[in-house]
Amino acid sequence: MTTYFLSILQGLLVTIGVALGALVVAAILGLAGAAAKLSPYKSLNWLGDIYSTVIRGVPDLVWMLLLYFGGQILVNDIAEALGFRRGPQINPFVAGVLTIGFVYGAYMTETFRGAIMSVPKGQSEAGWAFGMSRFYTFRRMVLPQMVRFALPSFTNNWLVLLKATALVSVIGLADITNLAKQAGAAARGQIPGAAIIFMAFAGVLYLLISSISLYLLRKAERRYSVGVKRGDF
Amino acid sequence: MKHLFLSLSVIAAATLAGCSKTEAPAPAAPAAPEPAAAAPASQWPELRVAIDPTYKPFTYKTEAGEPAGFDVDVAKALCDELKSKCVFVEQAWDGMIPGLQAKKYDAIISSMSITEERKQAVDFTGKYYNTPSCVVVKSALNLGAEAANFKGKKLGVLKASTQEKYAMGELKAAGATVVPYDAQDQVYLDIKSGRLDGTVADVVEVNGGFLSTPDGKDYSCAGGRIPVEFDAKYFGAGAGVAIRKEDTALRDALDAGIKAIRDNGKWKELADKHVPGVDIWGS
Numbered sequence: 001m002t003t004y005f006l007s008i009l010q011g012l013l014v015t016i017g018v019a020l021g022a023l024v025v026a027a028i029l030g031l032a033g034a035a036a037k038l039s040p041y042k043s044l045n046w047l048g049d050i051y052s053t054v055i056r057g058v059p060d061l062v063w064m065l066l067l068y069f070g071g072q073i074l075v076n077d078i079a080e081a082l083g084f085r086r087g088p089q090i091n092p093f094v095a096g097v098l099t100i101g102f103v104y105g106a107y108m109t110e111t112f113r114g115a116i117m118s119v120p121k122g123q124s125e126a127g128w129a130f131g132m133s134r135f136y137t138f139r140r141m142v143l144p145q146m147v148r149f150a151l152p153s154f155t156n157n158w159l160v161l162l163k164a165t166a167l168v169s170v171i172g173l174a175d176i177t178n179l180a181k182q183a184g185a186a187a188r189g190q191i192p193g194a195a196i197i198f199m200a201f202a203g204v205l206y207l208l209i210s211s212i213s214l215y216l217l218r219k220a221e222r223r224y225s226v227g228v229k230r231g232d233f
Numbered sequence: 234m235k236h237l238f239l240s241l242s243v244i245a246a247a248t249l250a251g252c253s254k255t256e257a258p259a260p261a262a263p264a265a266p267e268p269a270a271a272a273p274a275s276q277w278p279e280l281r282v283a284i285d286p287t288y289k290p291f292t293y294k295t296e297a298g299e300p301a302g303f304d305v306d307v308a309k310a311l312c313d314e315l316k317s318k319c320v321f322v323e324q325a326w327d328g329m330i331p332g333l334q335a336k337k338y339d340a341i342i343s344s345m346s347i348t349e350e351r352k353q354a355v356d357f358t359g360k361y362y363n364t365p366s367c368v369v370v371k372s373a374l375n376l377g378a379e380a381a382n383f384k385g386k387k388l389g390v391l392k393a394s395t396q397e398k399y400a401m402g403e404l405k406a407a408g409a410t411v412v413p414y415d416a417q418d419q420v421y422l423d424i425k426s427g428r429l430d431g432t433v434a435d436v437v438e439v440n441g442g443f444l445s446t447p448d449g450k451d452y453s454c455a456g457g458r459i460p461v462e463f464d465a466k467y468f469g470a471g472a473g474v475a476i477r478k479e480d481t482a483l484r485d486a487l488d489a490g491i492k493a494i495r496d497n498g499k500w501k502e503l504a505d506k507h508v509p510g511v512d513i514w515g516s
Contacts, residue, residue, distance in 0.1 A: 003296040065328065072335035086336055172323045172332075182294050184418060185287035188442050195418040 001191060004183040005201060011179035012205055018096045018165045018175065019209075023158060025101025030108020037113050048109065055106035060164050063103050068095045068171045096168035104161045111157060115150035116142060148224040155217045159210050176202045277317040277483065281338035282308045283324045287416065290441055290507045291344045303507035304472075307361055308342040310499050311474070314490035326393070330354050333477060340487070341475035346395045348469045355475045358487045362504070363471025363515030365464075366396050367454035368404070369439050370431035378456025384408035386430040389420035396433040399459065399467040404433070417442060424448070433459075437508055471515055 029051075036048030055063070072090050079087030119142050127137035169178030180202035184195035191197065284304060286294045292304040300321045312319035322338045329341055333355055347357040368376075368383060376382040380403040388404060390397040392413040400411040412429065414420045421443045423429045432439065436458060443449040459468075474487050494500040504513050 007296075007298055065331065069328065069331040069335045072337065076336050089337065170325045170328055172325065172328075172337075174323070178323075178325070181416070182286050185289055186293045186295065188289055188418070188446075192447060195422060 001187070004187060004198060008176060008179045008183060008198065008201060008205070011174055011176040011202075012209075014093075014168075014173060015162075015165050015175045015177075015205075016209065018093065018100065018168055018173070019162045021093075021097035022100035022104060022161060022165070025097060026104035026108045026157070026161065029101065029105025030112050033105060033109030034112035034116055037109065038116060052106045052109045055103055060100070060103050061167055061170065064096075064099050064167050064170060067099045067102070068092070071095070092168065092171045092173045095171060096165070096173055100161060100164055100167070104157060104164070107157045107160075108154070111150055111153040112146070114153065115146040118149040119145045144224075148221070148228070151217060151221045151224065155214065155221075158213060158217070162210060162213070163206060176205050276486070277315050277339075279320055280312050280315060280317045280340060281320045281322050282312075283322050283329060283332060283338040283341045284308075284343045285324060285326045285329065287326075287418075288344055288438065290437070303362070303503060303513075304342050304344055306503045306507070307494070307500070308340075310494045310503065311342070311487055311490040314493050315486055330475070333475060336477075339476065339480070339483065344472045345475050346469050347471060347473040348395060348398075351475070356478045356480070356484055357473035357475055358484055358491060360471030360473050360515070361491050361500075362513040364435050364437045364511070364513050365458040365461075365515070366399070366433060366435050366468060367439065367456070367458045368431060368433050369443065369449075369452050370455050371451055372453040373451065374455075376455040378458065378460055380404050380407040380409075382455065386410070387412065387428070389414050389423055389429045389432045391415075391417045391420065391434070395468050396435070399463060400433045402467060403463065421448065424452070431455075437511060437513065440511075 033048050033051055036044040037052070039045065039048075068090060072087070075090065076087040123141050123145065124137050127141045128134075132140070165175060166177040168175050169181070172178075180198040183198040187194035187198070284292045284300055286292050286300055286302075288302070288304075290302055292300070292302045295301045300323075305321070308321070309319050322332075324332050324337070324343075326343075329343065329345070330351065332338060333341055341355075342361075344362075345351070345357075347360060351357070368378065368388065370376060370383070370386060383404050384407055387410040388400060389412050390400045392415055397411070397413055400409070405411045412423075414423070417432075417434060417438060420429065420432045420434075424431060424443070425448045431452065432443075434443075436454060439449075439454070444452060444454075474484075474491075476484050476487070491500075
């Protein structure tokens with residue numbers, strides 16, 4: 001019984017690993033997407049639009065299967081065309097991180113786009129008037145101010161992303177959900193109600209991670225709002 | 234579309250970098266692909282076998298996390314016959330056949346029933362076991378196995394299973410309500426909670442998972458099993474090893490392996506160990 005709980009705890013590490021990895025990918029893609037959508041170039045606007053529309057319009061599970069299995073078939077075809085017996089295997093951890101990051105990058109795009117637009121344009125213009133470059137202005141003027149606007153929606157995205165990591169069990173990764181399912185199946189007949197017990201345990205673990213991250217993100221929100229009176233905009 | 238290809242190539246590139254690191258469930262993939270020219274000494278030095286370890290007593294994981302069960306032991310015996318090393322790859326049921334086609338593994342030995350529908354996508358060896366299925370309802374109802382008996386009953390089935398096809402094809406037509414589930418365990422939970430009147434399941438599965446537990450004490454297989462005449466139409470020829478269609482040499486070798494372990498008594502030893510008291514070879 002305890003060994004099953006311990007094995008599910010090992011899944012906790014995988015879940016946290018996939019979630020944090022995907023968050024980094026999503027944040028980078030989100031910033032890039034927001035920059036593309038807000039840029040003065042029509043072709044970049046168009047690219048950013050396609051990214052956020054296509055990704056958000058297709059279920060995460062479909063992307064997961066498409067990129068993992070479809071991607072592997074593509075890799076195999078290329079490898080075989082080059083004369084290899086079989087292509088290198090896509091690592092499920094890498095695939096999980098990239099797929100979830102890729103999908104949530106589209107949501108982050110909208111989060112960051114909204115946050116950037118919330119910073120008054122005069123702030124950037126003041127930077128430019130001092131001769132700062134576009135990037136420097138963004139880093140020193142816009143970024144510190146947009147974080148406050150981005151955080152509530154960022155927090156929301158993170159919580160959804162965290163739970164979306166349960167999808168990696170489809171591609172065979174031993175995350176919390178997968179191990180809880182297996183433990184429930186293996187302990188069947190030995191422990192009454194095993195399936196429910198282990199699933200509930202998995203639920204508690206997810207709740208634990210989300211509670212801790214909510215606490216931390218709320219602290220960050222307060223930190224980035226020091227210059228603002230509560231209720232003021 | 235551009236983005237899709239971009240992401241695919243990103244994945245490919247990242248994989249090249251990441252595949253030397255072995256994650257727990259992933260097979261120990263060779264760091265570099267083997268060139269086609271170098272013919273290995275044994276034809277299959279390594280056989281990557283997919284299992285979905287949520288199907289006790291056929292495929293499950295022990296407390297120590299080791300794959301175990303009848304399927305797993307049969308796989309090991311077959312690997313011995315082929316003089317190859319078994320590498321088990323865990324795969325959720327939904328992605329079983331896509332994973333085989335994507336060459337994540339070479340064979341599926343996970344209680345997969347041989348059906349015409351699946352044969353369109355993959356190839357099968359002959360059966361390595363065949364157990365009947367039955368409709369489970371309250372024993373007190375005293376029903377026979379005929380479909381008409383289940384009019385008005387609400388029955389849960391495992392999605393994409395042969396039992397689902399039988400239930401949809403025969404029981405639904407006879408007036409039963411059929412509800413598909415993602416896992417057989419969820420069906421048992423809903424029988425317990427009163428949402429379902431029963432299930433259609435494999436006899437061995439339902440015995441181990443439900444009928445022998447306290448929750449299942451008031452239930453039994455109606456009429457013992459589903460009438461034999463439906464076997465060919467819905468249940469196929471039992472469980473076989475699934476391989477890619479082009480791997481005909483592997484299929485023939487595995488068929489020879491199944492025959493060999495049947496002949497030398499290994500198969501019977503494993504069947505008695507995992508499923509005592511039931512004939513799981515079938516007719």
